[in-house]
Amino acid sequence: MKKYFIITLFVSSLFSCATEEERSNSLINIFLVDAPADVDALWVELLGVDVEVESEAGSTSPFSKFLEYESGIKMVDIAQLVGNQELLIGRGIVPSGRLSKMRLSLGNDNYVIKNDVRTNLNLSTPNESGLNINVDFSLRPGISHDIYIDFDLLKSLIQNGPRDFTFRPSLRGFSKAATGEISGSLRPGTERAFLYAIQQNDTITTGVNVRANGEFVFRGLEGTYTIFIIPKNTEYLPDTIRTVIVQSQQRTQLGNITLRPRQEP
Template structure:
């Protein structure tokens, strides 16, 4: 399977900040509520990868909330009570398919980090052969994902952890593989999406959206329908590049505008 050369571009743009503080006016002059609890939900989704399967062993999800006024939790880390531990195949969650892995109520305040704790049962299947993935740091303290988002009491916030399986798996020189996760965190409150279809389906194209600021995200077309969806894009004008398998030819679509909370639909892309 051919993967777009641009997939090595860093795709780590995180969440936009909402300046909200307890009993103070924000930039719009509105009084914000920063007392009580908010509800958070975390979904797992995946960017494309040229493997048969990529399994990750999810144990726990924590969030770091500050300025909450909760003196009983001095370090700010809160373990989400409704975590769904298990071994997930990342390649099952592409083109808008995701799965809820954790949720719970947390004190209102600023979320600065998310911690994803993995177990030892991580593996990659390459050409039908299963290989273990070494993840020492994840097993010990968890993968720390920096975000910058402020939670208001009484509101439900939903986040997506876009696990870039292709760039997260590193082949070792002496054989075997390491897992060095690259995860993009986004919420649909502050981002938009691009979707469409590629014809012919046999082109099995990788799809990359990138803007002038260097932000990028990718997808693979569905092998049955040719459909693709790229989510979590900051509002901007994007170039969308379609890179199919041989002998089909690469093609670009420029000036695709993405707006907050909107799915921008492209006409069917026909590849020669």
């Protein structure tokens, strides 16, 4: 009887320790997605992401951790991360609390390809130490949190001439638990287009994944949006879809959207 009591006490102690750890820590998964630009590819040397968490325990200084991108090949073509495509760039356990800052770290080997021509890209001096993303997400203890970085190429890459680009990355962070999505498919599925979700002064862009039969996805949304569709092929007309409502943790399906051909004069 005494032996049984000792074993029970030991197991109970282990369980209490595990429960206490779950009460104080959270698992975060950092994903990268893209809003496209009019280029063939944009390759970046991806090193990882720094995260900063303000603990609920009342610590005077935030907790910082570097989550390394652990792929053996650090080069990533961001232009491919459209539609349902996403890339896990960092994962780690951090104290529960408030995720207040992220910093995406890139190396020096970054370049764009347009019309089969490669042009090397240089980060501006303020961005050489990392690309800051201001966020404000609550990290609940004992669960996994999916956090996304939206790399908006349309805003990040400015073409000044045939082989002259300004590279000023525009990044947006959002939590999957606090936002929703809009998805659909363009027809014909082989046609490329830029799509814009507009809510007052806020504009989110995305593109069509022609490899997935014209699918598109807007992520990190909440509220009511107007969707503008601008085909790259001028033989098709632009289109507008109004009053698209998005709720957190839900996907609003727009179904198949058929592009209308321009009428011949």
